Amino acid sequence: xxxxxxxxxxxxxxxxxxxxxxxxxxxxxxxxxxxxxxxxxxxxxxxxxxxxxxxxxxxxxxxxxxxxxxxxxxxxxxxxxxxxxxxxxxxxxxxxxxxxxxxxxxxxxxxxxxxxxxxxxxxxxxxxxxxxxxxxxxxxxxxxxxxxxxxxxxxxxxxxxxxxxxxxxxxxxxxxxxxxxx
Numbered sequence: 032x033x034x035x036x037x038x039x040x041x042x043x044x045x046x047x048x049x050x051x052x053x054x055x056x057x058x059x060x061x062x063x064x065x066x067x068x069x070x071x072x073x074x075x076x077x078x079x080x081x082x083x084x085x086x087x088x089x090x091x092x093x094x095x096x097x098x099x100x101x102x103x104x105x106x107x108x109x110x111x112x113x114x115x116x117x118x119x120x121x122x123x124x125x126x127x128x129x130x131x132x133x134x135x136x137x138x139x140x141x142x143x144x145x146x147x148x149x150x151x152x153x154x155x156x157x158x159x160x161x162x163x164x165x166x167x168x169x170x171x172x173x174x175x176x177x178x179x180x181x182x183x184x185x186x187x188x189x190x191x192x193x194x195x196x197x198x199x200x201x202x203x204x205x206x207x208x209x210x211x212x213x
Contacts, residue, residue, distance in 0.1 A: 033156045033208075036176055037143045040163045043118055045135040046079050048088065055083035057135065060121060062114030065089065066106070071098050075109055077120055090130045092120055122164050140165045144176045155211040164204040169195070173209065187211065 046058040058079035067074045073096045076089035092109075093101065108116040120126050121134060140163075159172060173193065174181045187193035188200075195209035 033158055035145065036157055036159045036172070038140055038159065038161045038163075038165050038167060038172065039143055040118070040136075040140050040165055042139050043114065043121060044139045044165075045082065045137075046090070046121070047133040047135050048079075048131065050081040050084065050086055050088070052086040053081060053084040055081050057082040058088060060090075060117050062117040063112050064092070064109040064117075066109050068098070072096065073098055073101055073106075077117055077126075090120075090126065090132065092126060118163065136165050136167070140167065142172055142175050153213050155213075156208065157211070158206070158208045160206045161204060166202040166204045168202050169197070169199040169207065169209070173199075173211070177211065 043060045043062070046060055047056055048058055049056055050058070059082050060077060060079045063078045065076045065078055073093055074091075075093040075096075077092055079088050079090060080086070081088070105116075127133070155177070157173075157176070159169075170181050170184045170188075173179070174184045177184075179187075184193065192212045193199070193209060195207055197203065197207045199209070
């Protein structure tokens, strides 16, 4: 029987970028946008706050875009300060590259396993699905979901008792499956 686990974001990740006021490297996004029109050209920013001093920084979302080139629903979501849009934009590699930022997902996700009734079986087949592109080490997910230490999970991988079609070392942010034989 295939068990299904889901990696769920619990909040927006912290933005890693240097603060020009206090030299901190963490900003918090709360889903607020600023849109500025200059004749028929639009600029839009996602506002982020420094976690140390509270200074505001702007992450460029749109730059000198003609009004007609911007989808009306996107503009409506920005005017409504949609936190869902903020989450989408933070995950957009183009936005991250343009603003020279990285995301810090520590303490911003949880693993939903659907209970612990699978833990007593000899063979466990699990499908892990990501509700958002949260980069997490599979070893950490498996340890948390199965109630094992990370060292124990790494030992099971080395012994061939924990197998997957994907590499279980490093970080993943996409769906995968694994089989654990006790």
